[in-house]
Amino acid sequence: MSPWNQSARCQRRRKTFARNNTIESCEQRVLLSGSPMIEIANIDGTGNNLINPELGSVGEQLLRLTTPEYSDGISSLAGDERASAREVSNAVVSQTESITNDRHLTDYIWIWGQFIDHDIDLTDGGELGEQANIAVPTGDPYFDPDGSGTELIELTRSQFDETTGTDSGNPRQQTNSITAFLDGSVIYGSDEERAAALRTFSGGKLKTSDGDLLPFNEEGLPNAGGTSSSLFLAGDVRANENIALTSMQTLWVREHNRIADELAQQHPDWNDEEIYQQARSIVRAELQAITYNEFLPALLGQGAIDDYSGYDASVNPGIANVFSTAAYRLGHSLLSPELLRLNSDGSVADEGSIALQNAFFRPDQLVATGIDSLLQGAGAQLAQELDNFVIDDVRNFLFGPPGSGGFDLASLNIQRGRDHGLADYNQTRVDFGLSAVTSFEEISSNPDVVAALMSVYDSVDEIDVWVGMLAEDHVSGSSVGELMQVVLVDQFTRLRDGDRFWYQNLLGGQALKRVEQTTLADVIERNSNVENLQSNVFYDPSVLYFKVPDNGQQYSLHVRVDRGDVEIMDRFSRRVLASQSAETVEQIIIVGRDGQQDRIFIDNSVNQKQVADGVVAWGGHGVGDSLSVSGTNRNDRIEIQSDQVEVNGQSLKYAGFEKLNVLGGRGNDRISAGGRELNVTLNIYGGHGNDHIVGSAGNDQLFGQKGNDRIFGLAGNDRIEGGSGNDFLSGGEGHDRIKGGPGNDRIQQDDRKPAKKNHPKPNIDRVGSVVPSNDNVMNYDTKNKEKKCQTTSSQQPSSQMLERFEKLGAAMLKNLFQHT
Structure with missing residues (x-):
C-alpha cells in the first residue's frame, strides 16, 4: 500500500x-x-x-x-x-x-x-x-x-x-x-x-x-x-x-x-x-x-x-x-x-x-x-x-x-x-x-x-x-x-x-445524523482489525477525499500545498480539516453539502504542484455555492469550460456551483471561457501582468486589474473593468458596462439597432471610467462596419488617484476571498 x-x-x-x-x-x-x-x-x-x-x-x-x-x-x-x-x-x-x-x-x-x-x-x-x-x-x-x-x-x-x-x-x-x-x-x-x-x-x-x-x-x-x-x-x-x-x-x-x-x-x-x-x-x-x-x-x-x-x-x-x-x-x-x-x-x-x-x-x-x-x-x-x-x-x-x-x-x-x-x-x-x-x-x-x-x-x-x-x-x-x-x-x-421505509423518510435528529455520517470505512474498522483505511474506501489512497461536514456550521475551504502536504483548511476557524503528503496525492476530491452555501478556494500552490489527475469539486444541490481557482505567478493559460477549468493543463472538474471565480495571479495570463455556455456566474480577475481575457456566453464580470490587458466580453450583459494600464476593452453583444480605469484605454462598443417593440431603449453599452484617463471609445457599427471614435478624457490620473485605485483593487480581491 x-x-x-x-x-x-x-x-x-x-x-x-x-x-x-x-x-x-x-x-x-x-x-x-x-x-x-x-x-x-x-x-x-x-x-x-x-x-x-x-x-x-x-x-x-x-x-x-x-x-x-x-x-x-x-x-x-x-x-x-x-x-x-x-x-x-x-x-x-x-x-x-x-x-x-x-x-x-x-x-x-x-x-x-x-x-x-x-x-x-x-x-x-x-x-x-x-x-x-x-x-x-x-x-x-x-x-x-x-x-x-x-x-x-x-x-x-x-x-x-x-x-x-x-x-x-x-x-x-x-x-x-x-x-x-x-x-x-x-x-x-x-x-x-x-x-x-x-x-x-x-x-x-x-x-x-x-x-x-x-x-x-x-x-x-x-x-x-x-x-x-x-x-x-x-x-x-x-x-x-x-x-x-x-x-x-x-x-x-x-x-x-x-x-x-x-x-x-x-x-x-x-x-x-x-x-x-x-x-x-x-x-x-x-x-x-x-x-x-x-x-x-x-x-x-x-x-x-x-x-x-x-x-x-x-x-x-x-x-x-x-x-x-x-x-x-x-x-x-x-x-x-x-x-x-x-x-x-x-x-x-x-x-x-x-x-x-x-x-x-x-x-x-x-x-x-x-x-x-x-x-x-x-x-x-x-x-x-x-x-x-x-x-x-x-x-x-x-x-x-x-x-x-x-x-x-x-x-x-x-x-x-x-x-x-x-x-x-x-x-x-x-x-x-x-x-x-x-x-x-x-x-x-x-x-x-x-x-x-x-x-x-x-x-x-x-x-x-x-x-x-x-x-x-x-x-x-x-x-x-x-x-x-x-x-x-x-x-x-x-x-x-418509492420506499416508505427509506431512512430519510423515517429518521430525524441525531439518529439521522449518525446514519448520514456513517461510511463504509467506519463499518469495516469497527467490526474487524483493519486499520488505516482512507476515509472513502471507494477511492484509492492516492486520492485526498474530503466531504464538507453537514453539521450546520459555515465553511470556507482553502485548498493549498504547505510544507510538503496538501491541506484543506477552513478559512473561518483556520483549522486544517484534512491533509496528506503531497508526494502521495494524485487527485483531490471535495464534496460540498446540499442546501448550504459552500465556498471553496483552490490555491495557486495546488496548480503549481500539478496534481497528476487534478481536482474534482462538487458544490452540492442548492444555491450560493462558489468556487475560486487561482493561477500561478507565471504566465498562465487558463481554459474555462462548462464542467472544468484547466490551469496550465491541470484539470479542475466542477459541478454544482453557482459562482466561479478565476484569478490570474502575477504574469501575463491568457484566461478564456471562449464564449461558451456555462452553468455558473463567471468572474475573472486578471491580476498583475498583461492579460488576455475572454468571457463566456453569459453575464460575466471581467476585471483586468494591473497591466495592459485585452478583455473581450463576447455575448451576455457583461461588466468589464480594465484597471490600471493601457487596456483594450470590448463588450461584444449584450448590455455591457465598461470602465477603463487609469491609463490610455481603447473601448469598443457595438451600436446595434434597438430591440423589439417592447424594448424602447437601444441595446447599447454604458461606458464610464473609474478615474479620468485618455480613453478612446470605439462605437462599432455592425451594419456599416465602421468605427466611431471619441476621446472621453484627456486628463492624466494623478499618483494619488493611481494609489487609490490599486487599494480599491486589493480590497475587491480581499472581499472575494472572504465572501465567495
Missing part, C-alpha cells in the same frame, strides 16, 4: 465514533404506528406501499421499460439473426491485459456493487427447464479446442410469470425472486424460513460460526453452489460466489450484532424481537446511506442523482428488466484478476493474494484466514476499467476450467438479455428519451472498439444492449456511458423515492 497520511482529525473522528458511538432507537419525524419504535418492514417487502401492497415485494414482475423484442413478439429469444453470444464475447469483450480504471476506484466499487445487487434482484432459472444454450464458434480455443463445431455453453431460461407470454399483447415477463427494496434482504433474507434460520433468537442477534464468520448451511436451505453444510448461509443464496463478497456479507452480520449489543445495553426492557427489528432497521438505513452517499457518487459522478424530496406512493420501486439484465451487470467489467490480501501496514499477508478464478465458492479460505486481509487489500487495489472488456477469470474460467464447470460470464449476459427479450441498444436509447445513434463511431471514440463492434454486428440497430452500454464513451466525471447512466439513475431514484 502506498504511504498515506490521513489527517489526525479524520482518524480521530473514525476511532471516536467506533469507540463512543451509542445507537439510539430510530426516531421518526411522524410516528407511523403510535409505538415508541419505528414501524418494521415485512421481510418479503409486502405492505411497503399502503395503496399497492405488492409493489417491490418478492415475486413481482421485472418492469418492462423498453420495447420487448422477442423474435416472435411473444417469448422466443431476441436477436435470432445476430452472431452467437460467444462470438460477440470473443470479438468485443475479450481482455488480454490488465486495464485499471482511470478514476482511482478501488475493488470496493465492484464488491459493494455486487453486494447491493444481491439485495435488490435475483432471477432464478425457470422450472420448465427451457434451454437457451449458447453456440460455441468452431475452433474456440477454450470451449472447442478440437474444432468439433458442436460445442454448446448450456444455459437455462429465466423464471417468468406464467400468466404472460400468451400473445404479442402479453409478452413473457420475468420475475424478481427477492425484494426490490434496498432493505438488507441480502443479510436477513426475503422469506420467513430463511430469516428464522439466520437468527439466534437471543438478544436480537444473528448466528455466526467460529471466528465470527457466517453460519454454515446446516438447515440445507437453497444455496448457489448446492445445499452442502460446508457452504455459508446468508440472506441471499449467492453469498458464497466469491470470498470478497462473502467477506462483505460477514462484515454486515457483525455490524448487526454490534448494534444489537448496544441496543440491549441501552434498553434492558426490550425483548429479542424488538432488538432484532430495531437493529435490522438501523442496518437498513446504513446500507442506504453508504450506497447513495459514497458508492453511487463514486460510480456515476457527483450530483448524478437529484436530492431526496420525500416518499412518493405513486413511484414503483420495482426492478427494471433492462437494469438487472443489462445495465447493472457493469460490475463484471470492473472485476480484478487477483484479490489482494494485505496486512494493516500494507505488506502482503502471510496467506498471499489469490487469483479470482480460485476464489469462487471457497468458504475454506475464510475459515483459514478470516476476512481482515481481504478487506484491507480491497481498499488498496484499483478495479479494472469499466469498459467493454472482461477478464479471463470470468470469461473463460468462471466456476472452473472449460469442460469442467467453466463458463463465460460475458456470453451469459448477452444471452440472458436475448432470453428476456430486451430491446437492442439503439431502441433502448430511444425508449429512455435519448437520440438513436446512426454510426458505430457515435458509440465509442476508440477505433479498435468500433472495429470490434462492426465485426459482429451489421448495424447499430442490432447491438445487444449490454454490449452497447459498456462500449460507450464515459460521461464526463463518471465511469459509465450516457445510456447506462440514464438507466442507473432511473432505477436508483425509484428505489429511493
